[in-house]
Amino acid sequence: MIANYHTHTWRCNHAQPGExxxxxxxxxRGLKILGFSDHTPYPFPRGHLSTFRMRIAQLPGYCRCIQGLQEKYGSKIQIEIGLEAEYYPKYFPELTAILxxxxxxxxxxxxxxTGNETDGVYSGAPTEDPRVLKAYCSQAKDxxxxxxxxxxxxxDLIHFLGSDEVYRAEMSGLFREAKSCGIPLEVNFLGMxxxxxxxxxxxxxxxxxENCQVIFGCDAHDPAALLxxxxxxxxRALTKEYGLTVLDTVPLRNIQTLLR
Ligand SMILES: [Zn+2]
Ligand SMILES: [Zn+2]
Structure with a gap:
């Protein structure tokens, strides 16, 4: 592995400190690229407390901290500032305006x-309800x-326990969309x-x-996960078994350019 773009910090309330x-x-580990992608803050309405993400007020400190790391270690390793974000249609425009x-x-x-977090269900909760699976897929496509x-x-965070046929139909559509948007799918090491x-x-x-490309992600909540x-x-063994193409690096879609 030469790159990991999926790294958390203590600000999400469930990761080890010490960036x-x-x-x-x-x-x-010998990585050439380390991307921090802590759980994004979200401009939820007052009164809604989301416990697994930083507050909006912590975002400047998060960015400053990683910029400090870029200054300190930049000659040895490429460090990027990212966020792991849900797409919540109701609040996403305001989020991008902040970013x-x-x-x-x-x-x-x-x-x-699914939904807007304030009105939806946790994607990783076991469910046999096809409506939850469909909502997840349609939202991720959007x-x-x-x-x-x-x-x-x-x-594959969505934990659908209903019919295989339904899962297959919905998820194939989702992965076809990923392929047509040129978006790699992550094999998540934390889950493993x-x-x-x-x-x-x-x-x-x-x-x-669906001929999708995949990328490995440590989803590190602890420095040890990177080692x-x-x-x-x-x-590697699993992806080889399925004949999947594993990317070493991905071109970052620069949101600052895209949002201009
Ligand atoms: Zn996650
Ligand atoms: Zn994560």
């Missing part, structure tokens, strides 16, 4: 909730069509290390059928 340690771990005045360069799509997302993180329901074999199978080469070995 320097993440950079040093990445260098020890325009920051040095945030790229967005990863991580559709953790997200990709904005052209603002660099890649799709853990696309944690024994979660993703990355799933049915995702890899459908992604291969865990066992996950890479496991992911």
């Amino acid at each position: 320097n340690r993440y950079v040093r771990a990445a260098m020890e 325009r005045d920051t040095p945030v360069t790229y967005l990863l799509l991580g559709q953790h909730f 997200a990709m069509q904005t052209g603002l997302f660099t890649y799709f993180a853990h696309p 290390a944690d024994g979660r329901h993703y990355p799933s074999r049915r995702f890899l199978e459908l992604a291969a059928e 865990d080469t066992a996950m890479e070995a496991k992911a």
Whole structure:
């Protein structure tokens, strides 16, 4: 692995502190590119508290911190400022308006909730309801069509336990859209290390059928995750089994250029 674009910081309330340690771990691993992509703040209405993301007021500090790392380590490793963001149609325009005045360069799509989070359900909750699966797919398609997302993180976060046929039909459509938008799909190492329901074999199978490109993402919430080469070995074996093309790097879709 030479690049990891999926890295969190303590600001999301569930990652280990010490941004320097993440950079040093990445260098020890031999990465050439380290992208920070902490959970984006979201301009939700007053009274809605989202506990797994930084507050809007923390965004300048997040950016300053990573700019400091760029200054300190930039000659040794390329460090990028990104965010992992959901596409919530109701609040996304306001979010992008906020991001325009920051040095945030790229967005990863991580559709953790359907709807607008304030009115939807957690995507990773087991469900047999095809409406949830359909909502997830249609929302993620809309997200990709904005052209603002660099890649799709853990696309198989949706935990549909209903009929295989329905899953296949919906997810094939989603992956076809990713392919036509030129958006790589992530094989998520955190899910693998944690024994979660993703990355799933049915995702890899459908992604291969649709000729999608994939990218590995550590989804590091701890510097140690950047040093865990066992996950890479496991992911290489799995993707090889399905004949998937794994990208080493992805061109970042620069939101500052795109939002101008
Ligand atoms: Zn995520
Ligand atoms: Zn993440």
